[in-house]
Amino acid sequence: MPTTVSASSLTSPLRLTFPTISQVNGKACNLTIVSMSWAKNGFPSLRTSRFRVSCAAKPQTVEKVCDIVRKQLALPAETELTPESKFSALGADSLDTVEIVMSLEEEFGINVEEESSENITTVQEAADLIEKLVQSKA
Amino acid sequence: MNFHCFQRSFSPASSSYQSPLVPVNLPSPMETHFWFVLPDQIRSSSLMNRYSELLSPCEKDHVLSMRGDQLRKSALLARALVRTTIARYVDQTNSLVDPKSLKFRKNSYGKPEVDWENADWQPAPLHFNISHTSSLIACGVTVDAQIGIDVEEKARKIKSHVLAFARRYFSSHELEHLSAITNPEIQRQEFMKLWTLKEAYVKALGRGFSAAPFNTFTIRFRPVIPKGEIRVLKDTDKKASEIIVESFDDPNILTSNWQFALMELDGSHYAAICMEKAKLVEGKEPLPLRLSVRRTIPFVEDECITGTNML
Numbered sequence: 001m002p003t004t005v006s007a008s009s010l011t012s013p014l015r016l017t018f019p020t021i022s023q024v025n026g027k028a029c030n031l032t033i034v035s036m037s038w039a040k041n042g043f044p045s046l047r048t049s050r051f052r053v054s055c056a057a058k059p060q061t062v063e064k065v066c067d068i069v070r071k072q073l074a075l076p077a078e079t080e081l082t083p084e085s086k087f088s089a090l091g092a093d094s095l096d097t098v099e100i101v102m103s104l105e106e107e108f109g110i111n112v113e114e115e116s117s118e119n120i121t122t123v124q125e126a127a128d129l130i131e132k133l134v135q136s137k138a
Numbered sequence: 139m140n141f142h143c144f145q146r147s148f149s150p151a152s153s154s155y156q157s158p159l160v161p162v163n164l165p166s167p168m169e170t171h172f173w174f175v176l177p178d179q180i181r182s183s184s185l186m187n188r189y190s191e192l193l194s195p196c197e198k199d200h201v202l203s204m205r206g207d208q209l210r211k212s213a214l215l216a217r218a219l220v221r222t223t224i225a226r227y228v229d230q231t232n233s234l235v236d237p238k239s240l241k242f243r244k245n246s247y248g249k250p251e252v253d254w255e256n257a258d259w260q261p262a263p264l265h266f267n268i269s270h271t272s273s274l275i276a277c278g279v280t281v282d283a284q285i286g287i288d289v290e291e292k293a294r295k296i297k298s299h300v301l302a303f304a305r306r307y308f309s310s311h312e313l314e315h316l317s318a319i320t321n322p323e324i325q326r327q328e329f330m331k332l333w334t335l336k337e338a339y340v341k342a343l344g345r346g347f348s349a350a351p352f353n354t355f356t357i358r359f360r361p362v363i364p365k366g367e368i369r370v371l372k373d374t375d376k377k378a379s380e381i382i383v384e385s386f387d388d389p390n391i392l393t394s395n396w397q398f399a400l401m402e403l404d405g406s407h408y409a410a411i412c413m414e415k416a417k418l419v420e421g422k423e424p425l426p427l428r429l430s431v432r433r434t435i436p437f438v439e440d441e442c443i444t445g446t447n448m449l
Binding site: 102 | 205272
């Protein structure tokens with residue numbers, strides 16, 4: 001049976017550690033020591049003792065970005081929006097891009113430097129930057 | 139790329155009225171030629187096809203990458219406008235330059251410019267910059283001076299509140315200026331004017347937005363006191379004022395290389411132009427920025443716009 005972790009409360013800090021070797025279905029299984037902690041703003045972060053795991057943007061982040069972009073550009077429902085969609089190809093001008101960045105800042109509680117916002121040209125790039133900023137806040 | 143005509147148009151912008159491009163004289167020092175196209179005036183599919191034939195394969199790909207007919211049309215018209223406009227100036231001999239033959243490249247910061255390498259002729263050092271909204275596409279041209287332009291619909295509504303936006307992105311002086319305006323509609327209009335001027339400045343600098351973040355410089359109207367008069371003019375006295383930019387890196391030094399113009403086009407758009415000042419000739423007065431505005435439908439008609447509403 002795989003070990004699962006569930007948190008019943010977000011208010012108290014939760015610290016769990018796993019042993020280096022555990023018995024799973026009778027077979028030895030190597031696990032590196034992993035601890036999970038809840039960051040101050042409620043976003044979980046995952047750290048290992050050997051290396052930092054950096055994740056590609058979560059699907060829900062990508063989806064939220066898509067929603068914001070759709071709303072800002074007033075895209076018709078039939079316009080396809082993928083992570084690779086370029087804002088400029090959707091008709092965004094620089095004022096739209098700045099407004100999108102502002103909405104993302106509000107939605108995710110982050111602050112985007114103007115230099116970074118120049119590099120946000122697709123949904124994926126926006127989502128990746130958001131994840132990076134959210135993680136560095138944690 | 140083929141464009142289908144969705145409605146019959148009886149305007150002159152139909153294939154039977156097409157003619158060669160009319161050549162024009164080069165802009166003089168401190169003069170900007172401002173050309174614009176109104177996409178709604180162009181409905182002929184044969185005209186659109188003619189425009190698309192001017193584009194390089196790369197430009198065609200870019201047009202096709204746009205999502206939606208209107209966006210594709212805008213992108214096509216923008217490239218056609220740049221090519222046909224530059225072509226009018228390039229060859230001052232009797233033979234017309236083919237707009238299709240022009241080559242373009244981007245400078246190290248990504249600003250588009252004409253690539254004269256391998257050209258057969260010695261052209262003047264033309265500079266250009268384009269800007270478009272869904273309803274107006276513009277191209278500004280100068281000789282030997284950096285230029286940036288920006289056009290926006292007057293009626294454009296931003297999603298956030300004007301002051302929230304200004305607090306986040308504009309300079310404190312500009313925020314103060316906007317905060318002092320009580321009428322929300324006027325406030326929104328002043329915001330749009332500031333936005334276009336700031337955009338035009340950054341585009342003229344040509345080094346990308348990170349080289350001049352919006353909150354590091356202020357654009358404002360400064361009263362111009364005519365020589366010999368001692369008069370106190372209000373900051374809002376636009377009739378005798380000039381637009382200036384101040385950089386926060388050193389607030390005591392005006393960023394005086396740049397000259398601005400702001401106008402209202404077609405009753406529906408704000409257009410801002412930022413142009414590098416001509417080098418001063420010893421003993422001579424600096425030249426004021428002159429503007430020559432032309433509405434065009436390339437290969438069909440050109441119209442000089444006089445009495446443009448300068449703001």
